[in-house]
Amino acid sequence: MQSSPYSRVKDELSRALEKAAKAAGFDPKSIDDTVEFSQGFGDISCSVSFRIAKGRPGTPNDIAQSIVDKLAAPDFVKKTAVQNGYINFYLHRVWYIKQTMDYAFSIKRAEPVSGMGKNEKVIIEYPSVNPNKPWHLGHLKNAVLGDTVANIHQACGYNVEREDFIEDLGSQVVESVWGFLNLNKEPGEKKFDHWLGEEYVKVNQEMEKRDIKQELSKLLQLMEQDGTYESKLARDLSERCVRAQNQTAFSYLIFRDVLIWETDIVATKQLEAALELLLKKGVAKKMTEGEHANCIVMDLSAVKNLPSEFRGLKEMIKVLIRNDGTPTYVAKDIAFHMWKFGLLDNRFRFIPFVERQPNGKPLFTTSKSGKGIDYGNVKKAVNIIDARQDYPQALVRLAFTLLGRYDIADGIKHLSYGALELESGSLSGRSGNWIGNTADDLLAEAEKKAFSLINEAKAKLSAQEKEEVARAVALGAIKFDLLRLSPERKTIFSWERALGFKGNSGPYCQYMYARAVRLIEDSKMGGEISYDPEAVTTDYEFNLIKLMSRFTDTVEKSCAELRPNVMTEYANNLAAAFSNMYESVPILKSMDERQRQGRLAIALAFANIIKYSLSILGIPSVNMM
RNA sequence: GGAUCUGUGGCGUAACUUGGAUAGCGCAUCUGGCUUCGGACCAGAGGGUUGCGGGUUCAAAUCCCGCCAGAUCCA
Numbered sequence: 001m002q003s004s005p006y007s008r009v010k011d012e013l014s015r016a017l018e019k020a021a022k023a024a025g026f027d028p029k030s031i032d033d034t035v036e037f038s039q040g041f042g043d044i045s046c047s048v049s050f051r052i053a054k055g056r057p058g059t060p061n062d063i064a065q066s067i068v069d070k071l072a073a074p075d076f077v078k079k080t081a082v083q084n085g086y087i088n089f090y091l092h093r094v095w096y097i098k099q100t101m102d103y104a105f106s107i108k109r110a111e112p113v114s115g116m117g118k119n120e121k122v123i124i125e126y127p128s129v130n131p132n133k134p135w136h137l138g139h140l141k142n143a144v145l146g147d148t149v150a151n152i153h154q155a156c157g158y159n160v161e162r163e164d165f166i167e168d169l170g171s172q173v174v175e176s177v178w179g180f181l182n183l184n185k186e187p188g189e190k191k192f193d194h195w196l197g198e199e200y201v202k203v204n205q206e207m208e209k210r211d212i213k214q215e216l217s218k219l220l221q222l223m224e225q226d227g228t229y230e231s232k233l234a235r236d237l238s239e240r241c242v243r244a245q246n247q248t249a250f251s252y253l254i255f256r257d258v259l260i261w262e263t264d265i266v267a268t269k270q271l272e273a274a275l276e277l278l279l280k281k282g283v284a285k286k287m288t289e290g291e292h293a294n295c296i297v298m299d300l301s302a303v304k305n306l307p308s309e310f311r312g313l314k315e316m317i318k319v320l321i322r323n324d325g326t327p328t329y330v331a332k333d334i335a336f337h338m339w340k341f342g343l344l345d346n347r348f349r350f351i352p353f354v355e356r357q358p359n360g361k362p363l364f365t366t367s368k369s370g371k372g373i374d375y376g377n378v379k380k381a382v383n384i385i386d387a388r389q390d391y392p393q394a395l396v397r398l399a400f401t402l403l404g405r406y407d408i409a410d411g412i413k414h415l416s417y418g419a420l421e422l423e424s425g426s427l428s429g430r431s432g433n434w435i436g437n438t439a440d441d442l443l444a445e446a447e448k449k450a451f452s453l454i455n456e457a458k459a460k461l462s463a464q465e466k467e468e469v470a471r472a473v474a475l476g477a478i479k480f481d482l483l484r485l486s487p488e489r490k491t492i493f494s495w496e497r498a499l500g501f502k503g504n505s506g507p508y509c510q511y512m513y514a515r516a517v518r519l520i521e522d523s524k525m526g527g528e529i530s531y532d533p534e535a536v537t538t539d540y541e542f543n544l545i546k547l548m549s550r551f552t553d554t555v556e557k558s559c560a561e562l563r564p565n566v567m568t569e570y571a572n573n574l575a576a577a578f579s580n581m582y583e584s585v586p587i588l589k590s591m592d593e594r595q596r597q598g599r600l601a602i603a604l605a606f607a608n609i610i611k612y613s614l615s616i617l618g619i620p621s622v623n624m625m
Numbered sequence: 626g627g628a629u630c631u632g633u634g635g636c637g638u639a640a641c642u643u644g645g646a647u648a649g650c651g652c653a654u655c656u657g658g659c660u661u662c663g664g665a666c667c668a669g670a671g672g673g674u675u676g677c678g679g680g681u682u683c684a685a686a687u688c689c690c691g692c693c694a695g696a697u698c699c700a
Contacts, residue, residue, distance in 0.1 A: 033643060040647075047645050050683070060683075084646060085683090312627025314700050390629065391698050418630075419697085453665070473665085484651095485638075488630060490696075497637070497652080501665050504638090504651040511665050519662060561642080569639070572650080579666065588662045625665075 001115060001157075002106055005099040006550035009044070010035055012074045013089065017046055020071035026052045026063070037546060042081060042088035043096075049085050060085030093542055097533040100549040104605035105529065109612050113552045116559065117158030123340055123376070124150040126256075126384040128165040131238035132176035133197030135248050136434035137442060137493055138386075138420040138427045144482045144618065145417060146384040147254045148564040151616045153382075156559045161375060162256040165336065168238040169262045170329075172200070172429065174220045177234045178212065179203035181219075193244035194438070196237065201432035220326070224266060235263060246354065246363075248439050252475065253618055255359045258350065258375055264366035265335060268347040271327060274335035275320065277343065283402040284320055296321035296331075298399060309394050318395055330392050334399045341408045342377035350375070380411045382562065386419040387488065415562045418490030420482075442498065446474035449499055450507075454625060461624075472620040476506025479618050484568045504572050506619050509610060512575035512582075516607040517623045519588055523600050536598035540581040544602060547574050548609050555616070564617070571613040578606045 014032035021028045028034075028048050038045035049064040064082040073080055079090040107113055126146020129139045146162075154160045167173070179199045183206070187195045206212070222230035242259065249255070265271055275296060278284035282302075287295050300306065301316040310316075320331035338344045350373045353365035364373065385393060393414045400409040419426060427434050451470035458466070481498045485491060501507040547570070558566035581587075587603060590596040611621045 030643090034645085038646080045646085050645070053683070086646070307628095309628050309699075312700065386697095387630065388697060416630090421696095450665095457663090457665085489638085490631080492637090494637085500652075502652085503665095505665085507665055508651095511663085515663060515666090522662070565639090569650085576650085582662080583658095583667045586662070590662095624663085 001112065002103060004550055004552040005096060005103050006037075006546075007553055008099075009074075009076060009091070009096070013044065013046075013077075016072060016074055017048065017067065017087070020067045021048065021052070023070040024063075024066045026067070028052055037550075038086075038088065041083060041086065042079070043091045043546070044089045046087040046089075047085070049087065053085075093537045093545075094533045096549070097536065097542070097545050100545045101531070101533070101601060101605055104548050104551075104609055107551070107608060107612060109608075109615055112155050112157040113612070114156045114556050114559075116156040116556050117153060119157060119159050120380065121159045121161060121378045122153055123161045123163050123378050123381040124153065124384070125163045125165060125381065126150075128167065128385075129245060130170060130172045130429070131166050131168055131241040131245070132173050132200050133241075133429050133434070134191070134193035135245055135439040136427050136429075137422075137437050137439065138434075140252070140439040140442070140478075141417070141420045141482045141491060142384050142386070143249065143252070143254050143439075144479050145415065145487070145564060147618050148479075148483055148567070148616065149382060149384065149415060149562060151618060152555060152559045152564065152567065155555050155612075155616055161258070161378070163340075163375075164256045164259050166238065166242060166259050166261045167332075168234065169220065169223060169266065171216070173234060173238060174216050174223065175203045175207070176200050177223065177230065177237060178216055178219055179206075180233070180237060182206075191244050191247070191440070193241050193248075194440075196241050197429065198432070198435065200429060201435075204430045217324070224263075226267060231263070235261075242353075250358050251443055252439065252479075253358070253620070255357050255361065256363060257361070258373075259353055259363065259365040260336070260348070261366050262332065264348060264368075265332065265339075267368065270339055270344050270347060271332065271335045273344050274338045275331070277338070278320070278334070278399070278403070281403055283399060292317070292319060292323070294323040295319050298330075298395070298402070300398070303398065303402065307394060307398070309391060310398070330395045330399075333392065333396050337381065337396055337400070337408070337412060340376050340378060340381045341405075341411065343405075343408075346372065346374070346376055348372070348375070378411070379407070380413065382413045382415055384415045384417070387416045387490075388419060390414070390416055413562060415487060417487040418485075420491040420493050422493055437493075442478060442495075443474055445495070446477055446499055447471055450474045450477070450501070453501070458624065469622050469625050472622045473501065473507050473510060473625055476510045476614075476619045477501055478506075480506030480509070480568055483564045483617060486565050487563060506614075506617070507625070509571045509575040509614060510619065510622060510625060512578050513607055513610050513614070513621050514623055514625050515582060516578065516603040516610075519600060519603050520607065521623075523588055523596075525597075525600055525604075529601055529604065531598040531601035532594045533598065535592065535594035536602060538585065540584045541599065541602055544574070544577040544581055544606060547577050548605060551609050551613070567613060567616055571610060571617065574606070574610055574613065578603070578610070 014035050018031045031048050034048040035046045049060040052063050053060045064085055064087050068080055068082055068087060076092050076095050077089050078092045081088045124146055127139050127143040129135055150160050150162050183202060222228045223234045225231055284296050284298050287293055287297055297317040297319050299317055319328055321327050348366045349370035350364045351367045351370035352362045354363040357363050397409040397412050447470045450473040454466050454469050478498055554570045587599040614621050
């Protein structure tokens, strides 16, 4: 693993500039902030002279010139020019191309590109869908974000644990179990999660007609008790649902390492242990009188610098355990996070839930019996949860602040994203407006469209080959569309846009990869890479080289900021730069052998990096489409 | 009542965290481009007072203050 040519050049240039600035009598702080790629004014530019000019005689231009006069420019700089107060550098392209090509060929898809994570373990939690319905488009957005964030961390050298929390004691599952006992017990031919989800809609229609609150609360108690018929039934229904949901996950090439079931948190008494700790440290207390008598609450009044979201509260408390003894969502989540960060003993037992996922790895689940596995106990945990949960997530972090564990409060990273909505409004499991808008529906629709395109264009392929390509293109279109927005922005889902195969899209990137692969195949160059960088220095090649040279930096940025859209944008720009070159200069058909070799080598480097980029996005690359 | 997020050409958005040279991209519209490597492509054109008003600065889409509009959460 080597650092990117871009960061090396930037570092070296910054150091040289700093030295020169000091020699010229200035003291610039953080000079590397002011050094970056520029367009139209050389290759790299520096704006530090403006900063220095503050409150000092002399124009930025003069200051820039005096710095340049003292500058011992690194060898890779061909020309230095002062323009409008900026210092502009022109690189020796041949050198930079060589550096970038070596770098591009050194990148292996199975290995991290960055050592940023230092092999530290990080938990990424997604999508934590209730086990009583199929994934709808909103769940899919969560899963795709989570999977990609996990891939990004892996690429940055983290040891990633992909966890999925199964809330099988929440009100939704209780209602579904009630429905199974009181309504239709026959799943029939339908995929189990779809059937269960549709039954759930019926339960809600039933609840509007009559009040079943008492029945539900009794049912929940039975479900919480080990060994009852109801607890076994509930777990069985939930597990069948999760298996059906897994088919969806696998069809989208989305995988996890371990399922954590709420019933197992309860059964292993970790919720009690968590509460005990909170009570002992005085973070929580039992109320004896007033509105919240017999509740266990978290006391916020002791917090010194209370974050702004807690301003304007009527009472400075948050209920953790209600007076009927049931825990709130926040209480469960605090306990879960204590486990994640190793504050509770790892009392879970694990067994394989799926022996071998399509990615070759097992999927474990918490269980009554089984072996202890060293999951959890991390310093960083990323939760993929939509922005409506900002407040509960803030409460969870606050609990750790109150415990004095600022490190944990800081280690909980909430990737808060704008929820996905239909044009007609937000999706809701209860209302049933997800019917026709499930993840399964979307993939089927996208595959249909992709298949008809490939069927026309590549008639000679076998049906199976066409299906494989159609699947890959469908995934490309869907995932790219879900990832391209900045996370805080809400998604108004559009079938037309999600199924768009042109422009800024997954298929566009896949198409450029396929083109590059075709060139390489037709060239019969095999694995032999010998080229002369001097033969390929036009802007078309160099624009592509510049982008490739900052691949590592881009992945790191995407990771540090928890923004997958940084990667979609990069992939698209990379593909566009290649397309530009492809359309503008002859590659295979070049009459000049040195040029031909050089351009083919660049195509090969491009193929390597776009393929890695796509794999981070969870998008398969195809050799033809 | 309190808090958070959003507001950028007809539509969808990037750049805002870290102020920097001409606000980048896609869709749609219009005009071109396959006797030369894959047209799921490319080139070009039109389309912008970056919600409004102040402020800071040599420089503001970006930072600060005040409004307006929409969404969400808490009470």
